[in-house]
Amino acid sequence: MAIWIALLALVWLLTARPTPWSLLDFIDDAQVQVIFNEAQSYFTEWYQANYGDEQLINKAGLPTQWSRPPSGWLKLNTDAALDSNNLKMGFGFVLRDSSGEFKAAVQVPYNSLCRPDEAEAMAVREALKWLKSQNILNFIQLECDCIKVINSVPTSSTITYFDLIMQDIRDIARDFCNLSFLFVKRSANMVAHLLAREALFKTDRVDCFSVPFPFVVDALEFDSR
Known part of the structure; x- marks a missing residue:
């Protein structure tokens, strides 16, 4: 999934701002790889921030609904x-x-x-x-x-x-x-x-x-x- 998200981000970076030329004409393979790596890294950080270790979370049996704090808290x-x-x-x-x-x-x-x-x-x-x-x-x-x-x-x-x-x-x-x-x-x-x-x-x-x-x-x- 991360690969596909990174590819979509790469496409957006290359095409979001219209120009009279193609950005691909000025970007070599190394630069494309850098952009791809940054997009993939950003997605990984977003996923970890929102879901963390998914297996650990699921095994923890955490409640899926908000719960009240103890009395007096x-x-x-x-x-x-x-x-x-x-x-x-x-x-x-x-x-x-x-x-x-x-x-x-x-x-x-x-x-x-x-x-x-x-x-x-x-x-x-x-x-x-x-x-x-x-x-x-x-x-x-x-x-x-x-x-x-x-x-x-x-x-x-x-x-x-x-x-x-x-x-x-x-x-x-x-x-x-x-x-x-x-x-x-x-x-x-x-x-x-x-x-x-x-x-x-x-x-x-x-x-x-x-x-x-x-x-x-x-x-x-x-x-x-």
């Missing part, structure tokens, strides 16, 4: 969406309590484009910053559907940009008490996914409290069943 779900055409990202997060009651939701547009795993990590970082701004610092479960982010929380490295974002997350997390990071399947993270996708169409951050955005009401009701 809050749960914050986060997600990121990417718009490669407009070089934008959107972050979304939603806060609910142990009875499943909606507490708040946030949409954050971001006028830049990062790799998928970096975007997912940035969404978690933005979510933690928002929690701090609301003085919500205790008994928090943070769920993310990027297994790489969750697995990287305990580790420490500053080699890549992703590592630097994760270090920011660890630094911010020190200000919390009883904060846990959990991996969740995409199907159990749909409200955050919808928020992130809609954030792509915003120009500024949008917060809502008590009453949810209309476009996530159905997903919230489904989760509360």
Whole structure:
């Protein structure tokens, strides 16, 4: 599958912008291979950020629907969406309590484009910053559907940009008490996914409290069943 996606990306790169000549006339085989490798690498990172080790996830028996946090805890779900055409990202997060009651939701547009795993990590970082701004610092479960982010929380490295974002997350997390990071399947993270996708169409951050955005009401009701 990755091969076909990479080939489609290659075709788009070569044909998306019309010119009076063929780009293939100016690209040798080595350059084509570089473009192909970059497209395949990007797809691999996107797949790992969204699905991780598929066999491990399936064997783990993870729930396919959102679950309530323990009594007295809050749960914050986060997600990121990417718009490669407009070089934008959107972050979304939603806060609910142990009875499943909606507490708040946030949409954050971001006028830049990062790799998928970096975007997912940035969404978690933005979510933690928002929690701090609301003085919500205790008994928090943070769920993310990027297994790489969750697995990287305990580790420490500053080699890549992703590592630097994760270090920011660890630094911010020190200000919390009883904060846990959990991996969740995409199907159990749909409200955050919808928020992130809609954030792509915003120009500024949008917060809502008590009453949810209309476009996530159905997903919230489904989760509360």
